[in-house]
Amino acid sequence: MVKVFIYPATSLILSDMVARFGHTPLSSAVAIRERIQTPGLESPPLQITPEEPKKGLKWAAVEVPAGVRGRMSLYGPMVEAAEAAIIINDADLSFGCMGCARTNELIKFQLREKDIPKLDLNYPKNDEEGVQFVSAIKKFLEGLGGAK
Amino acid sequence: MTPPVRIAQISCGPDYAGVQAEINAAAHEVNGEIFFPDITLKDIRRDFDAFGLDVKSPDLKLAIARAMALVEGRVEADAVFIATCFRCAEAAIVRNELRRYINENSKLPVVSYSFTERTTAGTLLTRMEALTTIARRRALLARETQSGITLGIDSGSATTKAIVMKDDKIIGTGWQPTTEVMKSAQDVIDHALSEAGITLKEVQAIGTTGYGRFLVGKEIKADLIQEELTVNSKGAVYLADKQHGPATVIDIGGMDNKAIAVMDGIPGTFTMGGICAGASGRFLEMTAKRLGVDITELGPLAMKGFGGTVPMNSYCIVFGTQSLVNALAAGSTREDVAAAACHSVAEQVFEQQLQEVDIKEPVIMVGGTSLIEGLVHAMGELLQTKIVVPHHSQYIGSVGSALLASGFIKDE
Amino acid sequence: MTAYTPVHAGTVTKYVIVESFDITPAELAVRGYEISKGAMIKETCFGLIVNGMEEEVDRIVTELRKADPDHIFIKDRGFPPGDARRCRASLGGARPGYHGIEHEMTVIPYVSHGLEEIKKRDESTIPPPKNPLEHHVLAIDKLKKLMEAQES
Numbered sequence: 001m002v003k004v005f006i007y008p009a010t011s012l013i014l015s016d017m018v019a020r021f022g023h024t025p026l027s028s029a030v031a032i033r034e035r036i037q038t039p040g041l042e043s044p045p046l047q048i049t050p051e052e053p054k055k056g057l058k059w060a061a062v063e064v065p066a067g068v069r070g071r072m073s074l075y076g077p078m079v080e081a082a083e084a085a086i087i088i089n090d091a092d093l094s095f096g097c098m099g100c101a102r103t104n105e106l107i108k109f110q111l112r113e114k115d116i117p118k119l120d121l122n123y124p125k126n127d128e129e130g131v132q133f134v135s136a137i138k139k140f141l142e143g144l145g146g147a148k
Numbered sequence: 149m150t151p152p153v154r155i156a157q158i159s160c161g162p163d164y165a166g167v168q169a170e171i172n173a174a175a176h177e178v179n180g181e182i183f184f185p186d187i188t189l190k191d192i193r194r195d196f197d198a199f200g201l202d203v204k205s206p207d208l209k210l211a212i213a214r215a216m217a218l219v220e221g222r223v224e225a226d227a228v229f230i231a232t233c234f235r236c237a238e239a240a241i242v243r244n245e246l247r248r249y250i251n252e253n254s255k256l257p258v259v260s261y262s263f264t265e266r267t268t269a270g271t272l273l274t275r276m277e278a279l280t281t282i283a284r285r286r287a288l289l290a291r292e293t294q295s296g297i298t299l300g301i302d303s304g305s306a307t308t309k310a311i312v313m314k315d316d317k318i319i320g321t322g323w324q325p326t327t328e329v330m331k332s333a334q335d336v337i338d339h340a341l342s343e344a345g346i347t348l349k350e351v352q353a354i355g356t357t358g359y360g361r362f363l364v365g366k367e368i369k370a371d372l373i374q375e376e377l378t379v380n381s382k383g384a385v386y387l388a389d390k391q392h393g394p395a396t397v398i399d400i401g402g403m404d405n406k407a408i409a410v411m412d413g414i415p416g417t418f419t420m421g422g423i424c425a426g427a428s429g430r431f432l433e434m435t436a437k438r439l440g441v442d443i444t445e446l447g448p449l450a451m452k453g454f455g456g457t458v459p460m461n462s463y464c465i466v467f468g469t470q471s472l473v474n475a476l477a478a479g480s481t482r483e484d485v486a487a488a489a490c491h492s493v494a495e496q497v498f499e500q501q502l503q504e505v506d507i508k509e510p511v512i513m514v515g516g517t518s519l520i521e522g523l524v525h526a527m528g529e530l531l532q533t534k535i536v537v538p539h540h541s542q543y544i545g546s547v548g549s550a551l552l553a554s555g556f557i558k559d560e
Numbered sequence: 561m562t563a564y565t566p567v568h569a570g571t572v573t574k575y576v577i578v579e580s581f582d583i584t585p586a587e588l589a590v591r592g593y594e595i596s597k598g599a600m601i602k603e604t605c606f607g608l609i610v611n612g613m614e615e616e617v618d619r620i621v622t623e624l625r626k627a628d629p630d631h632i633f634i635k636d637r638g639f640p641p642g643d644a645r646r647c648r649a650s651l652g653g654a655r656p657g658y659h660g661i662e663h664e665m666t667v668i669p670y671v672s673h674g675l676e677e678i679k680k681r682d683e684s685t686i687p688p689p690k691n692p693l694e695h696h697v698l699a700i701d702k703l704k705k706l707m708e709a710q711e712s
Contacts, residue, residue: 010657012577012664013671016633025636028657032638033572036645042564043169045645045655046638050166053265065233066265067161074164089692092206093189093663096656099207100161101238122692123667130670131677132689138678156652183652189662210656223653 002144005082005111007104008094009075014086017137022147026082028097031074048073060106071103079110084117084144086137091123117144152181153280156225156256158214158246160207161233167267171231174272178280185214185223201245208232208242215246219253226283227257229276234262248506251409251417257282258417260504275420278377282415288555289382289414292391296352298553299340301368302376302545303333303360306402306429307516310336311546312344312351313554318540318547320344329360330367337368353556355379355549359403371556376545377406377418383548384512385413387538394508398527398535399544400497400517402429407501409508419504427462427496429517434469435489439482443520446486450522453483455491462492487522494526502531512536514544572614573637574621577661578607579668580631588624588632595623602641606661607632609641630675633668 002023006014009028018025035047043049048070056069059076074097087108091098098104111118119140124130141147155175162168175182187195187210195213203209211230217223228250232239240262247260259275261267282289294313302309304326310333312320320343322336341348355372356365357379365373376399384390384397397408405428408418421428436446458475462468468489475485511533513524518541528535540547576592578585589603592610599612599620608624610617625632644650648658678686 008660010660012575012633012635012661013667015635017671019634027636029636029638033636036638036643037566037569037571039566040564042562043166044172045168045651046163047564048164048166050265052164052166063235065161065236065239066165066167066263067233067236068164070161070164070166070265092204093192093209094660095206095210096660097164098660099205099210099656100164101204101206101208102236120691120693121689124670124674124689127670127673129689130672130674131681131686132674134671134674135678135683135686136689139683154652184654186648186653189659192659206660207656210659214653 001148002083003081005085007087008091008098010094010098021141023141026078068103075107085111086119088121152179153226153283155180155182155227155229156185156218157182157229158211159231160239162231165265167263170269173269174276178277180280185217187213187217203238227279230260234264274375277375281378291555294551295554296557297350298550299351299354300546300549301356303358303364305359308332308336309543309546310340311543311550312340313550329363333364353553355553357545357549372553379548380544381408381410381415383544384514386551388512388536390510396507396511398513399515400429401515405497405501407505409505417505419501427493431462431465431468447521449483450486450490453487455487458484458488460488460492462496490522491526494530498530510536514541516542568640571611572617573611573640574617575635575637576608576621576624577633580628583627611640630672
């Protein structure tokens with residue numbers, strides 16, 4: 001099983017496709033789950049404390065807004081762990097964890113810098129594009145080998 | 149218990165900066181309740197297009213749609229809190245435009261704030277208190293005259309002031325630098341009462357404001373304990389006799405600066421310097437000390453000088469003081485240095501605060517620093533307007549408190 | 561700040577999202593209750609939320625997916641079902657992530673169609689989708705020809 005970073009990391013479709021074809025999706029939900037299941041100081045809603053933006057300094061300098069650094073504390077380790085990536089390029093309506101365009105630019109850049117297999121797509125806009133979309137993802141994931 | 153004031157939050161980033169809990173706590177402290185306007189994806193698509201500000205961050209698109217839902221009355225709220233990350237240009241544009249849009253198109257009080265991961269509930273408290281006060285106490289804030297005998301105390305970070313009022317007139321004053329909060333308060337109260345020639349027993353209602361308002365208010369059993377944003381606006385328009393229509397109130401305080409856009413005596417939008425205390429009254433105090441004059445002499449001194457010849461930037465109090473020392477060493481006159489210091493503080497307030505409120509005339513300057521002639525002059529030059537400094541402007545918080553406290557006189 | 565003690569520690573939560581003509585979320589929930597051995601199952605407007613130990617949740621969602629594999633989708637969720645921090649009732653409005661799912665639900669029918677079709681077709685005949693990173697520009701000679709055609 002290969003760890004596949006999905007972009008948007010909140011995507012239901014990509015999360016499903018990656019798991020359906022036998023690999024492990026790296027998604028926001030898993031990073032958030034890790035935080036809300038770890039004892040510490042109370043910081044609702046996401047259990048992201050003011051310490052997280054400081055951890056985010058590893059990926060973005062101090063003059064980068066706190067919200068970007070806080071998000072990078074979620075995504076930085078995931079990008080580092082990623083062995084492959086599927087990127088939907090027209091994900092303009094992904095809110096919350098993927099709600100900051102500046103963070104998203106940085107995540108995409110870090111994925112591009114990384115020497116791992118990548119698949120770039122847009123959301124399908126009709127039935128035929130749906131067929132091509134699913135087929136491309138399936139072929140990409142099969143090509144990674146080691147599917148469960 | 150009265151139902152909580154419903155504060156709609158329009159934001160991008162606080163939950164990821166780790167400060168959402170601080171926002172919730174500040175609201176909770178003043179019996180406010182943060183909520184997120186409920187809209188659908190269809191609303192987001194339509195309203196984002198309709199608003200016409202083509203930002204890239206999805207959460208800012210969501211913020212725009214939520215603001216429109218509030219203005220159009222599709223979601224009900226008592227007040228609005230707009231918060232985005234400090235140092236994010238995209239969010240700053242949205243924050244400003246939404247603040248203006250809500251202010252111009254609804255009666256909802258708005259406060260906007262840019263946070264870092266170091267923002268605490270304490271920092272937000274005064275702003276939240278003002279927001280809930282405006283929402284909850286419109287009737288009280290509508291008061292235009294003082295009646296009976298009332299006492300107002302302003303326990304500020306630099307100075308403590310007291311005012312005794314009777315039948316719409318100031319009859320006693322007290323002023324001194326804040327040392328021990330309670331002792332300073334007691335001293336100014338005693339002074340104001342003796343000047344007025346009355347005893348505490350005769351006072352029918354008491355109001356407190358400023359940083360020490362809770363402590364002083366509790367100790368002397370005040371009827372009204374209120375943050376300085378609403379109190380000072382009220383005091384300013386009352387003293388300047390500009391109670392109707394728009395006004396802008398500027399208060400350069402000892403630790404932070406306030407800029408308040410007022411309509412009919414009630415704040416609509418306001419900002420309060422938060423991140424840095426550089427450009428505050430404290431810098432002028434240090435300047436006076438370095439020039440070897442009393443703070444009261446700094447203004448007249450500055451009026452004799454020409455600030456343009458001395459480079460000075462008081463964004464940071466340390467660097468500001470350094471440029472002051474350098475200028476003196478390089479042979480600048482004390483008059484020019486004093487003028488430069490006043491100009492620098494005015495410029496900082498103009499750049500940091502006044503951009504976040506819509507300036508409408510009359511512009512009223514209040515607080516102790518409004519007595520520094522050179523500062524008022526510099527601000528007037530920057531804003532290209534004649535600044536109004538009402539009588540007793542240094543007692544603004546006390547006057548506002550005494551005025552509003554008369555709403556609590558029992559037989560009223 | 562007060563100390564935080566997590567609840568449901570060590571469990572996982574997954575969404576089971578139904579976009580099917582053959583089965584409704586309510587029917588799927590009934591199936592879920594039948595096969596669940598202690599996992600928590602909550603019905604929502606999109607489908608179900610299943611919470612429990614990882615193996616048990618995986619067994620349940622795999623089983624549920626069989627009801628209509630091309631129209632049932634599964635995704636991890638960070639929060640257990642009914643958590644006040646994500647609940648619409650306590651937030652006043654939907655959490656932001658909800659709108660993201662709302663958006664993907666408009667795309668899901670094409671994905672379902674794709675899943676059905678790839679089983680019927682010879683996959684080698686399905687062309688790759690357009691690469692969004694390739695920006696096709698008009699060739700200069702083609703532009704010249706177009707301009708000449710306009711002028712004549």
